[in-house]
Amino acid sequence: MNKRSPWTRRGFLAGASTTLAAPAILTSTRAYAQTRTLRVGHVSPQTGPLAAFAEADEYILQGVVDAFAGGIENNGTAWNIEVISKDSQSNPNRAAEVAADLILDDEVDIIVAASTPDTVNPVADQAEINEVPCISTDCPWQPYFFGRNGVPGEGFQNTYHFFFGIEDWIGATLGMWSQVDVGTQVAGMFPNDADGNAFGDAQNGLPPAMTAAGYNITDPGRYQPLTDDFSNQIAAFKEAGCTIVTGNMIPPDFATFWGQCAQQGFNPQIVTIGKALLFPSVIESLGDRGDGLTTEVWWSPDHPYSSSLTGVSARELTNGYTSSTGRPWTQPIGFKHALFEVVADVVRRAEDLEDPAAIVSAIASTNLDTMVGNVNWDNGPINNVTKTPLVAGQWQKDGDAFDLKIVGNAGQPEIALTGELKLLS
């Protein structure tokens, strides 16, 4: 042993005792900068099957960070807002994991989440357990509330949500159908997943509401997602003489179903499907067969709202997105922006940003006109939930591209119609 180890006994002892003693000397030297920093954790499905929902994250977050650049004033002090974004990989377990990381390691003061129950629910659950204020959106409220075992009347302590509910979906859809007379035989396609079961529910879903509105629904039963053949369902719909198709599907299943409908000679006049038809990319992939399909519209550039944070209108936000990315606008854009509007508003109003309870009470007392409409938890249908307006839209071919026209605004007269419902065949 000619070479001496860098770790001598004396060196080690000196180093170790310095390390041990350091906190005693250094604790009092932690200097606060003039502006203090508030950390906001953000969880969304940036990769995986749900990635289309988070496609605009980068653009929206950049805009929000720019808007936060000067800091936000709270009780006379400027606060820096630091947004830490994490990817749920479209996996609920992963979403819970990154939420826990944000809460425990990054020590975020507020956590926000968006896009489907698979992202929102696990994040909200982590926030609830760890008593961190949480705001979420982009998931119908029934799967959010009942999926987390919420008790009506009690609700949750720290977690708040804004979006639409299944009752709004039904209202908007029935309002749209009532404009035309194509018969009352409705075909229902509901998969065996969280949304499909909620939409197809015999008590609170579409079937009882359709029946009450005078329609006759043919519901063959829950199918498994990623099924390759729907010939039996189509045969049942043909036999019942259905002229309207509704339900909640994922894009690959809808594409299979819609292709087979044509092969089997089943040509409905209205097709209103939730979830599968939200994104322009899906409609484009269907080619000419995408023209005339209808879906729910939670937000569009034609909504008469503007940002409380940057002042831009809905149209300006989508134009900015389209020109900077070259991609068509999608509905989650407005909600992702609105999520951070609520955060900024809460930061401004909270009585004490060091106290999570004060932040929670600031969230609960929100009354803000955002990019997606008014957010006010006093108006909610149930504890911790508030709703934004929902209308019905139709994909119509406009030149070479498809445009989502608003063709039904039942109950939401402030959102103007931008087109007229056309029948498929």
Added chain:
Amino acid sequence: MEWVNAIVQGTLLGGLYALFAAGLSLIFGVMRLVNIAHGDFIVLGAYLGLSVTTILGIHPLVALVFVVPCMAMIGYILQRGILNQTLGGDLLSPLLVTFGLSVILQNALLEIYSADPQKMNAGALETASVSLGDLSLGVLPLLTFGIAVAVIAALQWTFYRTALGRAFRATSDNQEIAQLMGLNRRHIFGMAMALALAVTAIAGIMLGIRTSFDPSVGGGRLIFGFEAVIIGGLGNLWGTLAGGVILGVAQTIGAKIDPGWQLLAGHIVFLAILAVRPNGLFPRVSG
């Protein structure tokens, strides 16, 4: 008539499953390799088809001319470059490597093509149908079934009528002795994987015309492929076609009873056959 319709549609669906399964059956038969990434290779084939049709503006079926050799080349390189290193005593290491490949493929496709669902546009072929009595048969499912039969027949011919097939069979029977007889095992395996991925390319294109796909749908297709292979009997190509048809018919008959039973009925038939005949219905005659 409804039951006849369910059986006929199920048979046609079986053609698609047989296409999914043919590549799996082939590589398992030749080198006892279980390819977990097979479903993702189907999706890769679909994406390559999409790229070719978009760039050249040609019909997806014409794109096969480009995609099939391309996938075959990927298969050969993959086998010689990676998978051959893992083949040996235990089954586990190639299994794990293909599992890793599956993750890499999915994320690479996500990075390149984004998560948007894509679909290949085959024009009138997608919606065309022919009437047969009261039955309405889609031209696309008929074509898929026809291609499946042709592919299986071609593979069968390759296996039993060509020198390459003889080499496949010899290597499959006994690798060491085949090596002693002057066959290069590594090259033979590479050729087998090339052939398997060429078939996978066809499966991918047919899937991409039938439905929309995104980088994550591969795993869901893998299970049907596996089931068709096992029902039909390991290493038996015609058995794989029969397995696909049995699976397809079981699914549509299940769906006829209740749509919730569609996939379940397929799985139950698979389990029942596995319980009664663990080697499948038509295991390859040894020797």
